Amino acid sequence: MTTYSLLDLNTFLRQAIALNFPDPVWISAEIAQATPARGHLFLELVQKAETGEDDIAAQVSAILWQRQYRQLRHSLGAALDEALCEGREVRLCVRIDFHERYGLKLFVLDADPAYTIGRLELQRRKTLHTLREEGLLERNRALPLPRTLQRIAIVSSEGAAGLQDFQEHLQQNPFGFAFSCRLFSTAVQGERLEIEFLEALQQIAQQASAFDCAVVLRGGGARLDLAGFDALPVCRAAAQLSIPLLIGIGHETDDTVLDHVAFASLKTPTAVADFLIQHNLFFENELLEMAGQVRQLAQTLVSQQHLQLTQWQEATQWAAQTHLRSAQQKIAYATTTLPWLQGHILRRAQEQLQRAEALCQAWHPEAALRRGFSLTFKDGKVVSSVQRVQPGDVVETRLADGTFRAHVTE
Structure with missing residues (x-):
C-alpha cells in the first residue's frame, strides 16, 4: 500500500477541489457562530442531522472579508446583518478553497436574505x-380586560x-x-x-x-x-x-x-x-352616562316623593279638618243635650230617692206599730222568741200610741 505524505494528501485534495469546484457555488446551512473581527465576519456553518435533535451532520468555517462585506451591505442593506445571525438558516454563494496547512475554507461572495426569510416563515x-x-x-386574548x-x-x-x-x-x-x-x-x-x-x-x-x-x-x-x-x-x-x-x-x-x-x-x-x-x-363615558342616569333617577324619585308628600299633606289636612268638624259637631250636640240630660238625670235621681224614702218609711218600725204590731223589750232588748222570757220577768211592750209594763206569769 502506497504511503502519502500529509502535504501530498492535502495537495491532492486542493487540486481535486479546484478541479471539481472551479466556480462559486450556492450552499444552504445554519450559522452556528458569527464572529466579527476587524471588519471581517467569521462564520461557523453547520447542518444538523435529520433526527430532529441537535446533532451536527456537517460543519465548515467560512469568512466574509471586509471589502466583500461592505459591498453586500451596500446592495442588501440591513437585511444582510439580520440574515447573518447565529441560528439563522442562510443561503450563501461561496468560493471553496482548500489550503495544505489551514484546511478547508469557504469565502462568502453573496447572500440571499429571501431564503432566510422563507426558512423563517416555515x-x-x-x-x-x-x-x-x-x-x-387564544389564551391571552381570552383574558378579561380591566375597566381602566x-x-x-x-x-x-x-x-x-x-x-x-x-x-x-x-x-x-x-x-x-x-x-x-x-x-x-x-x-x-x-x-x-x-x-x-x-x-x-x-x-x-x-x-x-x-x-x-x-x-x-x-x-x-x-x-x-x-x-x-x-x-x-x-x-x-x-x-x-x-x-x-x-x-x-x-x-x-x-x-x-x-x-x-x-x-x-x-x-x-x-x-x-x-x-x-x-x-x-x-369607561369615563360609561361613568358619565351612568351618573346622568343616576341624576335623572334621583330627580324622578325626588319628584315622586314630593308629589306623595303633597298628597299626604293634603290628606292629612282633610282628615284633620274632618275630625275637627266631627269633634265640633259632637261638642255642639253635647252642648245642646247636656241641659236636658242634666235635668233628666236629676229627675231620675229624685224619683229614685223618693222611692227609696217611701220604701224606708214603709219598712220603718213605727209604720208596723201603726198597723197593729207591737214590740216587746226585756232589759232594753227586743224579745224575738218566747224562750227568752221566764215567769216572773218584767217586760215592756211598745204600741203605736204608747208603752206598758207587764209581769210574766206563765
Missing part, C-alpha cells in the same frame, strides 16, 4: 401550529424611538388621564432578544398584580428584525401571561407569532397609546 408556521396544539394561541388601563408594564429597548413616541402620546392625551408606566428593558432585535425578552416577561409575571396590562414596543425595521418575535419560547411565555398583552412593534405589513398570541396587535407604539386612551375614555 419556522413561524411551525411555531403557530405548536402553540395552537398547546391551547396557547393605567398601570402599564412596558417591554422595549430603553433607547427605542417608539418608546418615546408612546410615552409622549400618553402624557399629552387631551383628556387628562394619568398613566403609571414601568419599563422592562430588553433588546428588540438581534441575538440577545430571546434571552432578555424572556427575562422581562418573567419579571412581569412575578408581579402581574401590579399592572393592568403589558405592552411590547419597538420602532419598526426590516422583516428579519422581527424574527425574534417568532421564537417559540418567547411566544409561549407571552401567551401564558396572566394580564392582557398589547403589541406595537411598528410594522405595517407583516405580523409575527407574538402578534397572534397577544390580546391585541396594533401597528405602532402610538396606536397602542391610542388604544389605552380610547379604552379609558370609553
Whole structure:
C-alpha cells in the first residue's frame, strides 16, 4: 500500500477541489457562530442531522472579508446583518478553497436574505401550529380586560424611538388621564432578544398584580428584525401571561407569532397609546352616562316623593279638618243635650230617692206599730222568741200610741 505524505494528501485534495469546484457555488446551512473581527465576519456553518435533535451532520468555517462585506451591505442593506445571525438558516454563494496547512475554507461572495426569510416563515408556521396544539394561541386574548388601563408594564429597548413616541402620546392625551408606566428593558432585535425578552416577561409575571396590562414596543425595521418575535419560547411565555398583552412593534405589513398570541396587535407604539386612551375614555363615558342616569333617577324619585308628600299633606289636612268638624259637631250636640240630660238625670235621681224614702218609711218600725204590731223589750232588748222570757220577768211592750209594763206569769 502506497504511503502519502500529509502535504501530498492535502495537495491532492486542493487540486481535486479546484478541479471539481472551479466556480462559486450556492450552499444552504445554519450559522452556528458569527464572529466579527476587524471588519471581517467569521462564520461557523453547520447542518444538523435529520433526527430532529441537535446533532451536527456537517460543519465548515467560512469568512466574509471586509471589502466583500461592505459591498453586500451596500446592495442588501440591513437585511444582510439580520440574515447573518447565529441560528439563522442562510443561503450563501461561496468560493471553496482548500489550503495544505489551514484546511478547508469557504469565502462568502453573496447572500440571499429571501431564503432566510422563507426558512423563517416555515419556522413561524411551525411555531403557530405548536402553540395552537398547546391551547396557547387564544389564551391571552381570552383574558378579561380591566375597566381602566393605567398601570402599564412596558417591554422595549430603553433607547427605542417608539418608546418615546408612546410615552409622549400618553402624557399629552387631551383628556387628562394619568398613566403609571414601568419599563422592562430588553433588546428588540438581534441575538440577545430571546434571552432578555424572556427575562422581562418573567419579571412581569412575578408581579402581574401590579399592572393592568403589558405592552411590547419597538420602532419598526426590516422583516428579519422581527424574527425574534417568532421564537417559540418567547411566544409561549407571552401567551401564558396572566394580564392582557398589547403589541406595537411598528410594522405595517407583516405580523409575527407574538402578534397572534397577544390580546391585541396594533401597528405602532402610538396606536397602542391610542388604544389605552380610547379604552379609558370609553369607561369615563360609561361613568358619565351612568351618573346622568343616576341624576335623572334621583330627580324622578325626588319628584315622586314630593308629589306623595303633597298628597299626604293634603290628606292629612282633610282628615284633620274632618275630625275637627266631627269633634265640633259632637261638642255642639253635647252642648245642646247636656241641659236636658242634666235635668233628666236629676229627675231620675229624685224619683229614685223618693222611692227609696217611701220604701224606708214603709219598712220603718213605727209604720208596723201603726198597723197593729207591737214590740216587746226585756232589759232594753227586743224579745224575738218566747224562750227568752221566764215567769216572773218584767217586760215592756211598745204600741203605736204608747208603752206598758207587764209581769210574766206563765
